[in-house]
Each structure stands twice: as structure tokens, then as C-alpha cells.
Amino acid sequence: MNFQFESLAELLAMKGHGPFVWSAYSISIIAFAYLIWTPVKSYRDMVNRELKKRSREENAPD
Amino acid sequence: MHPIRKQRLMMVLLIVIFSSIAIGLIMFALRENLNLFYPPSKIVSGEVPHNVKIRGGGCVKPGSVQRSEHNLDVNFVITDGVADVKVFYSGILPDLFAEGEAAVINGKINDKGELEASEVLAKHDENYMPPEVAEGMKQAGGEHQKTCETINYAR
Amino acid sequence: MNWQWFHRLGSPRWFYEKTTGWLPWIALVTFSLMIVGMVWGLAFAPLDAKQGNSYRIIYLHMPVAVLSMAGYYAMAIAGAVGLIWRMKMAFIVMVAAAPVGAVMTFLALVTGSIWGKPTWGTWWIWDARLTSVLVLFFLYMGVIALQQAYQNRDTADKACAILSLVGMVNIPIIYKSVDWWSTLHQPATIKMVGESTIDPSMKYPLLIMIAALYLFFTLAVILYTRVEVLRRESRTQWVSDLLTQAANKRR
Structure with a gap:
């Protein structure tokens, strides 16, 4: 098993196929990040709503 | 339960x-x-309508590719081992287009039964191997895609 | 046979509390495998004799395509379990699997399209394989839309489960489409029976990526399931306590 390219520039260029290969990988990585981030964001929103609800209760006049 | x-x-x-x-x-x-395309045998047997857009597909017959020296015109023969169809095309061929490889052609059958192509696509196979391994197989006599290899071209 | 585990699995609270501890471990293994697979596939696997470097897209394309189909089975089976045993948890998993499966299918279509341009010479063609995968994408979207369409959650769950089951017939069609009809897409490389048609030096990163994507799918479905559990159980004491605790920590 060897590194298949002479240099980093060649790895990026991939003999002309670089734009295709790298765009496929970047789109996929963005999509994977989206799948992890969305539920984490929903959870945070739930906790934030809880926080807001509490501050409203605390500030409410007796 | x-x-x-x-x-x-x-x-x-x-x-x-x-x-x-x-x-x-x-x-x-x-x-x-x-089916995405008609094999040459169906085109030759007259099952495919003429002068309408259709797709034909088969293996590019080794030695049949003739390129023009002045422009992008190219003609070649596709075969499924039963029948041959001549294809005329003018344009850039995909990188993987080669003799002994499969191709899918979009175009019209003219009255002579030839395929006037408006688009040529390369159909690659499911085999992946490093160049050294491919070189070794070439020497052993297996160069082209499996589906195109079993065809008897010398008819 | 002891059915206790099955009933426990049916408890949203048990699932939520159990998976809290699992998450970091699954994530660690998933992302390690993914990084190893990607780096190996991109830089260390030899280039293909015919396709050159463009074939490196296979290390993403095939695993996401496998998961788009396996994920659909997971969603449909969860729906069936929900319909038969009226198990809350099964419907929650079904609803959680839909967006993850939809993204996998979307990626299979997009990476396939990007791969198609330099090899076939076109981004898209209406052959049996590509079209049936597009149908799969719409099935996932249908399940997501159906979930939103009903006010009543029980009705929505049942409708989604039935749509998933009806759509299940599409999976063997996708799998066999390249053998049944003439297509531009090539037949399968890794076969269920018989030898694979990929050189061993290129196969290992592919197997690693398939394992990574299975784990990633599991991880994402667990995350979506946990949020859906909190949403559906929001009126219960344990969820209220859990959110209060989290809010306290945040201050």
C-alpha cells in the first residue's frame, strides 16, 4: 500500500478528475454533518424553550 | 401470538x-x-422504427473505429455477436469509449439501417483493477469487458 | 424465551437513557472508520486501469447506495412491528429513519451523477437503475410528508407504515434492475454470491466504508430517534426533569 500521488497538488488534481472526486466527497461530508447537526440542534432548541419558560415564570408578577 | x-x-x-x-x-x-437500448440484432431484424429517436447499444467492434482527419466525425460498428450496426457520429466521445468496450448510442436509424448518432455514451463494466493487474490480464488474453469478450467478432 | 428485553426496547425512556452512554462510542468508531476508509480510498488505493482516479467516487457512492436500500428495509420493518404490536418505539424509529434514508438516497443520486459525467459522458439517464432509485427517494419524501400531513399522530404513523410497506417492493427492483433490463449502469461489483469483481487492493477500503456507513446510519437514526422520543413524551415527568436538568447545566 503506497501513497498514489507524487505531491499534494497531484492529489488535488487527480489527473483531471479532481473536481468530480472532490465535489462528491465534499457534498457527502456536508450531508453527513447535516444529519448529525439537525437532531443536536432540535435538542438545543428544546432546552432553550425550557430556559425561556423558566425565566418567564420567574419574572412573572406574583 | x-x-x-x-x-x-x-x-x-x-x-x-x-x-x-x-x-x-x-x-x-x-x-x-x-430496456434502455435496443441491441443490434433487433435493429437489423427491423423491430426498431426508422427515423425516430431511439437508443441502440452494444460492443464497439475492434478495428471498426474510423476517425476523420479534418473534423470530429467518427464511425464505428456496434455488435451483440448476432448482428452489426454501423454508427455515424460527429462530436466528442467520452473518455471511456474504446474498441471492445460497450457503448450506448442515442440517435435515429436511417433508411439504410445505419445509426445516425446524436449522443454516444460509454457503458463501463463492474470490474475494477490497478493498471499492473490489467496489464497482466492483457497478456493472458483478457483485455476487454467480460460482456464484450464473449462475443465472437470474427464472423 | 425471555421477552423482557423486547418490552424494555419498547419503552422510550429506557431507549433514551441506554443510548446516552452508547453515543460517544458509536461516534468514535464510526468516524475513525470513515476517516480511514476515505483516506485509503482517496490517496492509497491504486487507480483503476480504465477509469483512472474518477473511480474513487465508488468509496462513497456504493456505501450510501447500500444504506439507502438497507435503510428502507429498516424503516419498513419498524413500521410493520409498529402496526402489529402497536409499539410506540417502533413508529418512532420508523419516523427517525426516513430523513436519514432520504439523505442517503440523495447522496447516492448525486455522487452517481458526478461519477457518471467523466465515465459515461452524461450526468443523468432514464435507465431502470437510476429511475428506480429516484422513485426510492420520492418514497422517503412521501413518508416524511405524510408524517407532517396528519394532525393525529396515530393516523400519521399508520399511514407512513403502510406507505413504507407498499414501497418495499421497489428495493428488489432496484437491486435486480441492472440484470433484468439493459441499462447504462453496470451490474453489481460486490456480489452476494460469487466472487467480487474488484481487485483486493481496492476492496478493503470499500468494505471499511460500507461498515462505516452502516454505523453512521445507526448513529444518525439513534440521534433522530432520541429527539423524536423527547418530542412525543414531552408531557411526561421524566422528559420534563431531563430538560430542567439540561437547562440548569446551561446557566
């Missing part, structure tokens, strides 16, 4: 079975139309 659950299980199975039968019948009715 509880009888009511058994009943629900039967419902689930019925949904799966009936939807499969329904889709299966639709596909049976459409069977020929689901």
Missing part, C-alpha cells in the same frame, strides 16, 4: 403481497419498454 396481533400480521403481509403483485404486473406489461 395474540390472535389480534396475528390478524394484524396477516394485514401487513397482505399489503406487501398485493402491492408486489400490482407492481409486478405493471412491470410485466412494460417489460420491453424498460
